[in-house]
Amino acid sequence: MQKNDGDTRPVDVKKIRELLDANNGARIRTWLSLCSRCGLCAESCFFYLAHNRNPKLSPAYKFKATLGELYKRKGHVDREFLHRCADIVWGECTTCKRCSMYCPFGIDVATLIAATRTILYSQGITPEGLARTVVNYRETGNQMGMSSEDFVDTCEWMAEESQDEIKGVTIPIDKHGAKYMYTVNPREPMFYPQDLAMMAKILTVAEEDWTMPSTGWDCTNLPMFAGDRALAGQVVRNMYEKALELGVQAILITECGHAYRSALFEGPYLAGYPDGKPPVPVVHSVQLFYEYIRDGRITIDPAKKIKEPVTYQDPCNVSRNGGLWEEGRKLVRFLAEDFRDMNPNRDHNHCCGGGGGYIPMGPEYKARRMASGRVKAEQIRATGAKIVIAPCHNCFDQVSDLNKEYQLGVKVMSFKEILCELMVVPEKFRPEVSEEDEGES
Amino acid sequence: MQAWYAFLTGPALWATFIIFLGGLVIRLTFLYGLSRERDRVFYNHMDWTWGLKSILHWLIPWGSASMRLQPVFSFVFIVFHVGLLAVPLFLSAHNILWDRAFGVSLWSMSDAWADALTMVVLACGVFLLIRRLVRPEVRILTTAWDYTLLGLTLTPFVTGFLAYHQWGPYEWLMILHVLSAEVLLVLIPFTKLGHMVLFFFTRAFIGFEMGARRGARAW
Numbered sequence: 001m002q003k004n005d006g007d008t009r010p011v012d013v014k015k016i017r018e019l020l021d022a023n024n025g026a027r028i029r030t031w032l033s034l035c036s037r038c039g040l041c042a043e044s045c046f047f048y049l050a051h052n053r054n055p056k057l058s059p060a061y062k063f064k065a066t067l068g069e070l071y072k073r074k075g076h077v078d079r080e081f082l083h084r085c086a087d088i089v090w091g092e093c094t095t096c097k098r099c100s101m102y103c104p105f106g107i108d109v110a111t112l113i114a115a116t117r118t119i120l121y122s123q124g125i126t127p128e129g130l131a132r133t134v135v136n137y138r139e140t141g142n143q144m145g146m147s148s149e150d151f152v153d154t155c156e157w158m159a160e161e162s163q164d165e166i167k168g169v170t171i172p173i174d175k176h177g178a179k180y181m182y183t184v185n186p187r188e189p190m191f192y193p194q195d196l197a198m199m200a201k202i203l204t205v206a207e208e209d210w211t212m213p214s215t216g217w218d219c220t221n222l223p224m225f226a227g228d229r230a231l232a233g234q235v236v237r238n239m240y241e242k243a244l245e246l247g248v249q250a251i252l253i254t255e256c257g258h259a260y261r262s263a264l265f266e267g268p269y270l271a272g273y274p275d276g277k278p279p280v281p282v283v284h285s286v287q288l289f290y291e292y293i294r295d296g297r298i299t300i301d302p303a304k305k306i307k308e309p310v311t312y313q314d315p316c317n318v319s320r321n322g323g324l325w326e327e328g329r330k331l332v333r334f335l336a337e338d339f340r341d342m343n344p345n346r347d348h349n350h351c352c353g354g355g356g357g358y359i360p361m362g363p364e365y366k367a368r369r370m371a372s373g374r375v376k377a378e379q380i381r382a383t384g385a386k387i388v389i390a391p392c393h394n395c396f397d398q399v400s401d402l403n404k405e406y407q408l409g410v411k412v413m414s415f416k417e418i419l420c421e422l423m424v425v426p427e428k429f430r431p432e433v434s435e436e437d438e439g440e441s
Numbered sequence: 442m443q444a445w446y447a448f449l450t451g452p453a454l455w456a457t458f459i460i461f462l463g464g465l466v467i468r469l470t471f472l473y474g475l476s477r478e479r480d481r482v483f484y485n486h487m488d489w490t491w492g493l494k495s496i497l498h499w500l501i502p503w504g505s506a507s508m509r510l511q512p513v514f515s516f517v518f519i520v521f522h523v524g525l526l527a528v529p530l531f532l533s534a535h536n537i538l539w540d541r542a543f544g545v546s547l548w549s550m551s552d553a554w555a556d557a558l559t560m561v562v563l564a565c566g567v568f569l570l571i572r573r574l575v576r577p578e579v580r581i582l583t584t585a586w587d588y589t590l591l592g593l594t595l596t597p598f599v600t601g602f603l604a605y606h607q608w609g610p611y612e613w614l615m616i617l618h619v620l621s622a623e624v625l626l627v628l629i630p631f632t633k634l635g636h637m638v639l640f641f642f643t644r645a646f647i648g649f650e651m652g653a654r655r656g657a658r659a660w
């Protein structure tokens with residue numbers, strides 16, 4: 001919980017006014033003046049639904065009490081007020097953009113909340129978990145402060161490990177002119193290096209022309225959620241520029257939601273590209289995996305198809321904000337026999353409650369994250385599924401936590417993991433040593 | 442009294458129309474200029490199909506998921522808006538005035554229809570008022586200004602209705618009728634009621650943003 005314990009730093013009203021002015025474009029101005037206070041948006045927000053329809057959690061209230069109030073008072077506010085705002089914009093909104101579909105005027109509350117975050121950030125207010133990552137990005141270009149050497153070493157190590165299972169797996173580093181430059185969430189090389197191995201195996205079997213960059217490999221963008229727009233722009237620019245330098249055809253994004261949102265939708269604006277388009281095409285893993293199976297570059301062993309009921313967590317930033325809900329579903333159907341959709345779903349799905357920076361905001365926010373995740377937990381339970389596929393790291397963590405908290409009895413999985421288990425490994429990729437194992441299955 | 446009425450339906454009415462239309466033009470021009478400078482995102486992803494879909498789905502009754510979630514409220518708010526536009530435009534008494542002033546007139550609805558529709562608008566207005574008072578998620582957002590605007594929107598209807606039925610002091614009612622309608626028209630360009638035209642722009646934008654960029658339905 002954001003509290004004002006002892007924060008006696010003066011409020012820089014001038015800075016706040018500057019930011020208010022910079023944000024005062026036609027959209028924000030129109031949205032703030034047009035909101036009819038009809039309350040229609042309330043029902044769309046999972047925070048509101050999860051907390052017994054507490055009116056203070058309706059999207060309109062949240063932007064009215066924060067950015068609306070800042071404009072009204074022309075920036076003349078005190079620390080107390082700013083901390084109250086922080087509690088709302090980080091603790092009560094994941095900028096999932098669902099409400100903008102439920103407002104008659106299409107008011108994009110997420111944009112208003114994000115603007116408020118930048119203002120708070122300018123006053124030195126941001127959740128600690130996010131502030132920590134900001135320092136890391138600034139020093140090392142990635143959120144976990146991993147050095148380039150460690151990263152490259154991890155890639156090599158994982159490539160080697162994988163060769164026991166798939167012959168000839170490599171993780172090419174900085175290969176010029178490759179088709180895809182694969183970028184990841186630093187938690188993969190840091191804590192789940194297996195994720196890198198899995199992806200390398202899939203790309204090898206698909207005979208893909210790919211590479212991983214030695215810098216600019218972190219596709220996440222937490223400064224975007226922390227409210228540091230300048231750094232958010234820098235982070236995404238690092239990635240774009242590396243891709244241009246390597247002359248790759250596209251940037252491939254791992255199973256991460258907000259990374260895709262950053263790379264393809266918000267990044268170009270954060271990095272100051274006037275046409276709003278990334279300089280290099282951006283492809284999400286969900287899309288690529290779907291195409292692999294559709295085009296027969298990867299074959300699924302029909303005998304191994306998942307028999308247990310499976311549901312699909314539409315990450316907001318892959319589905320609603322990424323446009324890939326159909327690809328995700330078709331992919332699930334390739335892999336599982338009993339697919340059960342949540343309700344609501346696709347572009348209208350509810351956020352899991354882990355987005356917008358919530359997971360990296362850390363343990364102080366966990367209780368609230370569990371409470372607001374109730375909506376997602378109930379959605380999952382209602383499907384009766386035993387496996388939840390979540391192609392987003394934050395969703396993955398949130399659903400895993402919800403699984404414990406609400407005793408859902410499910411297993412959370414990524415597409416990578418399932419693909420590795422189910423794909424047919426062609427003869428030429430089978431290492432000689434494992435022939436006895438093959439015989440068993 | 443007569444002089445007042447003549448003033449309100451004469452010079453004041455002209456002034457009202459000028460401020461109403463001029464105000465809307467100024468607000469739109471201002472926003473257009475501002476958007477050119479600061480809202481590239483509006484123009485970068487323009488797509489008429491998505492823009493139109495986004496608008497139409499919110500004009501058609503229950504055309505959006507949001508309206509379907511709250512079917513009763515949506516029904517009331519659609520009928521309310523239809524009445525708000527139709528009664529003043531198609532009332533035969535107004536059409537006579539249009540004809541006198543501009544030499545053109547619109548199709549007129551029968552007085553019985555207009556009378557019924559007026560009652561419907563008033564009933565809807567009362568519903569909206571009660572909703573504002575009793576629904577916590579609406580009440581918490583509501584300001585005194587919202588009640589004022591709702592009251593002001595209903596005043597021309599109440600007074601017109603009473604005057605038509607000759608209930609109450611006719612001349613006073615007519616003065617109040619014209620005056621409140623003029624105040625309302627003057628306020629439209631400068632308040633949230635500007636949604637009368639800005640609705641189309643904000644809806645188009647969210648259509649571009651969610652639809653043209655991502656294929657998501659903002660309805």
Ligand code: SF4
Pocket residue numbers: 034035036037038039040041042059060102103104105106107582
């Ligand atoms: S639905 Fe839109 S107009 Fe209505 S209260 Fe919410 S933000 Fe305001």
Ligand code: SF4
Pocket residue numbers: 044045046047058059062092093094095096097098099100109110351
């Ligand atoms: S963006 Fe999502 S979390 Fe934030 S108010 Fe809207 S629906 Fe709620």
Ligand code: SF4
Pocket residue numbers: 094096257258314315316317318350351352353354355356392394395398
């Ligand atoms: S964590 Fe997942 S569901 Fe939640 S905002 Fe990110 S992508 Fe959306």
